[in-house]
Amino acid sequence: MKHVKYFFTRKYLLFLLPVIIGIAISGYMMVTDGEFYDNNIYTVSHFVPEIQEYSSMEELESLLEKTRFEISFLGKDDEEYEDKLIKLLWYEYLYSTGTEYDTIASYEGSRKFTKFSMFDNFSEPVFILVYFMSVIAGALLITWDFQAGTAKLIYSSGENKLKVLFSRYGISLAAFSALIIVIETVYALIASGVGGPSEIGLMAQFRINVFSFGEYAIISMLSVILNFWIVYTAAYFASAAFHNCVIPLCGAMIVFVFIMFIRNSGAYGSMWMKFLDSSVFGLVAGMYKNGSNPSATDFLIYLVNVFSAAAIAVAGSVVFYKRDVL
Amino acid sequence: MITTSKLTKSYRKKDVLKGVDLEAERGQIVGIFGANGSGKTTFLKCAAGLASFGGELLIDGRSPVKDCSVLKEVGVMIDVPSFYKDMTGRENLKFFCNDLSSAEQYIKILGVEDFIDKRVRTYSAGMRQKLGILTACVKGKKLVLLDEPFNGLDVLSLDKADELLDTCRKSGACLILTSHMLEHSGALCDRYYLLKDGKVFKNEDLEKFGKRLYRVEMKDADCADAIVRKFESNVCDKSAKTFEVAFENEDERLKFLNAILGCDFLSVKETTDTVEGKYRIMERKDEAR
Structure with a gap:
C-alpha cells in the first residue's frame, strides 16, 4: 500500500490538473450549446454524410428510393458506394421512425453535423488530454525514481522488482480509470441537465444507432477507458524498459503526429478518431446495441492495439527485470 | 554473513x-x-x-x-x-x-x-x-x-x-x-x-607490502642519486634531492638506514602504519614497477 501514498504526492496530482480544466471547459461548452437544439429531437454524430432536405414523408420516401436505385448500379469497390450506403441507412432510419427534417439539428462546418456532439465537445478533447496525461504520468511514474536516485532504495528494499513494477501499474491504472469514470459521470449529469436530444450515430460499420445521453455517456466512458488502458500500458512499460521517459514520450509524440496526419488526409473529417478512439467507440457501441456482433474492422483495429500494448508490456517487463538498476 | x-x-x-x-x-x-x-x-x-x-x-x-x-x-x-x-x-x-x-x-x-x-x-x-x-x-x-x-x-x-x-x-x-x-x-x-x-587485497595480505615508507630529502642531488641507485627496487618516487622508498624486508630497511646515516640529509620522514600508509605503499610500488 505504500506505493499508493507515493502515487498521490503533489507531483502526480499536478498531472490531473489539465484534465480537470479540460472537463470544466467541456462542461461550459455543453451548457452554452444547449440552447441550440431547443426544438430538435435528434442530433447526428460523426461519419454520417450530408443528407438532402425533405419537407414531407413522401419526399423522404422518394429520396430513399432514389438512393436505393443509385446504389444498385454501384459495385462495392466504387468510391461512392460507402457514402450512398450510409445515406440509404440514414434515410431508412428516418423513414421508419417518421422523423421530420426540422427535428434534426442542422450542422455547421465540414467536420460535424451539429454544434452539439459528444465527440466534438467532450470525447475528443478528453481523449487528447487523457492521451498526453497518461503517457506523461505513466512514463514518469516508473522512471522518476531513476531520475531522482530513489531507485537505489526502492529496488534494494527486498521486494521483487516485478512486484514493484506491476503494483504501481495496477494502482495507477485503477486510479486514472476511476478518475475517467467520475469525469464522464459528471459530464453525463450535465448533459442530462440541459435536455439534449438523442444522438444518432453510425456506430460500427454501416449501422445506425440512436443513443440516449445515458447510453452515449456509458459508451464514451468505456471507449476512453479502453483507449487509456492501451496508451498507458504502452507508455508505462516502454519507460520501464528504458529507465527513461524521454524515448517513450518522443514515441508518443510521433504517434500523435501520425494520427493528426490521418485526421487531415482522411475521407471523413474525423478519420483520426476512427484510428484509435472511434474504433473502440464503435466496438463498444456495436456490442452494446447488437449483442456480441460488433464491426469486424473495429474489432480488428482494437485487437491490434491491444496486442501491441501487450507486446510492449511483456518486452518491457522482461528488459526491466533483467537490467541493472544502477 | x-x-x-x-x-x-x-x-x-x-x-x-x-x-x-x-x-x-x-x-x-x-x-x-x-x-x-x-x-x-x-x-x-x-x-x-x-x-x-x-x-x-x-x-x-x-x-x-x-x-x-x-x-x-x-x-x-x-x-x-x-x-x-x-x-x-x-x-x-x-x-x-x-x-x-x-x-x-x-x-x-x-x-x-x-x-x-x-x-x-x-x-x-x-x-x-x-x-x-x-x-x-x-x-x-x-x-x-x-x-x-x-x-x-x-x-x-x-x-x-x-x-x-x-x-x-x-x-x-x-x-x-x-x-x-x-x-x-x-x-x-x-x-x-x-x-x-578490480582485484582485492585483504589487510593481512598487505603486511607483505611492508610497514615502512620513508621520505628523504638530501643536501645534494648526487648523494640522492647514489642512494636511489643502491636501493632502486625500493624507490617509489624521486625528484632532484627528494625520494621515497618502501621496504617489505627488515634487513633491507636496516641497510637503508645505515646508508642514509653516512650521507648528508636534510630530513627523513617515516609514515606510521595506517591504512593510508599501506595504500600509498601499494600504489607507489605498483607505479614504480
Whole structure:
C-alpha cells in the first residue's frame, strides 16, 4: 500500500490538473450549446454524410428510393458506394421512425453535423488530454525514481522488482480509470441537465444507432477507458524498459503526429478518431446495441492495439527485470 | 554473513571487478578502500541486488539477485543519498524501512531530532547524508552497505556517525563501508580490503607490502642519486634531492638506514602504519614497477 501514498504526492496530482480544466471547459461548452437544439429531437454524430432536405414523408420516401436505385448500379469497390450506403441507412432510419427534417439539428462546418456532439465537445478533447496525461504520468511514474536516485532504495528494499513494477501499474491504472469514470459521470449529469436530444450515430460499420445521453455517456466512458488502458500500458512499460521517459514520450509524440496526419488526409473529417478512439467507440457501441456482433474492422483495429500494448508490456517487463538498476 | 567468491562485474566489455573474494561476519565493520574507479561502489551495488554479477555473492547463504527477500534486512546507502523530497525525513524512514524498532535510538545517537520531521526538500547536503546513514542503519538489521558515508560531515557529526556505526556493530549487524577518508575509516574498521584494478587485497595480505615508507630529502642531488641507485627496487618516487622508498624486508630497511646515516640529509620522514600508509605503499610500488 505504500506505493499508493507515493502515487498521490503533489507531483502526480499536478498531472490531473489539465484534465480537470479540460472537463470544466467541456462542461461550459455543453451548457452554452444547449440552447441550440431547443426544438430538435435528434442530433447526428460523426461519419454520417450530408443528407438532402425533405419537407414531407413522401419526399423522404422518394429520396430513399432514389438512393436505393443509385446504389444498385454501384459495385462495392466504387468510391461512392460507402457514402450512398450510409445515406440509404440514414434515410431508412428516418423513414421508419417518421422523423421530420426540422427535428434534426442542422450542422455547421465540414467536420460535424451539429454544434452539439459528444465527440466534438467532450470525447475528443478528453481523449487528447487523457492521451498526453497518461503517457506523461505513466512514463514518469516508473522512471522518476531513476531520475531522482530513489531507485537505489526502492529496488534494494527486498521486494521483487516485478512486484514493484506491476503494483504501481495496477494502482495507477485503477486510479486514472476511476478518475475517467467520475469525469464522464459528471459530464453525463450535465448533459442530462440541459435536455439534449438523442444522438444518432453510425456506430460500427454501416449501422445506425440512436443513443440516449445515458447510453452515449456509458459508451464514451468505456471507449476512453479502453483507449487509456492501451496508451498507458504502452507508455508505462516502454519507460520501464528504458529507465527513461524521454524515448517513450518522443514515441508518443510521433504517434500523435501520425494520427493528426490521418485526421487531415482522411475521407471523413474525423478519420483520426476512427484510428484509435472511434474504433473502440464503435466496438463498444456495436456490442452494446447488437449483442456480441460488433464491426469486424473495429474489432480488428482494437485487437491490434491491444496486442501491441501487450507486446510492449511483456518486452518491457522482461528488459526491466533483467537490467541493472544502477 | 556475506561472502563473495570470484565475484566479477563488467560494464560494456570493461571488467570492473575481476574475481573479488571477500568475507565479512556479523558484528564487524569492514572497509573497502581503493582509488577512484577501482570498483568499490560496483561491489556495493552487486551486494545490494542493484546490479547483476558473475561468480558468487551470498548474504546469509542466499544470492540477493536470485532471492531478493534477503535484502529486507539489508540497509543501503550508495552514492549521494536520495529521498522523496515532498516527504519528511521520518516519513522517508518509514517508507524505506520495514522495522523501525531501532529508529528512535539511532535518531538520538546521530543527533538528527531537529530536522527529521522537516521536509527533505529543505535539507542541506550534510543533513541528507545523515538521513542516508540513518536509513541504512535502521533498515540493515543484518547488513549495512555504506558508500562514502562520511562525505560532507563536520567533525562533530563524524563522531556521532562513528558512534552510530559502532552501535550497529554491537547490535550484531555487519557493516561494509567504502571511503576515501582512509585514516578515519581505517581506525573504525575491524578489517579492511584494498581494491585495485578490480582485484582485492585483504589487510593481512598487505603486511607483505611492508610497514615502512620513508621520505628523504638530501643536501645534494648526487648523494640522492647514489642512494636511489643502491636501493632502486625500493624507490617509489624521486625528484632532484627528494625520494621515497618502501621496504617489505627488515634487513633491507636496516641497510637503508645505515646508508642514509653516512650521507648528508636534510630530513627523513617515516609514515606510521595506517591504512593510508599501506595504500600509498601499494600504489607507489605498483607505479614504480
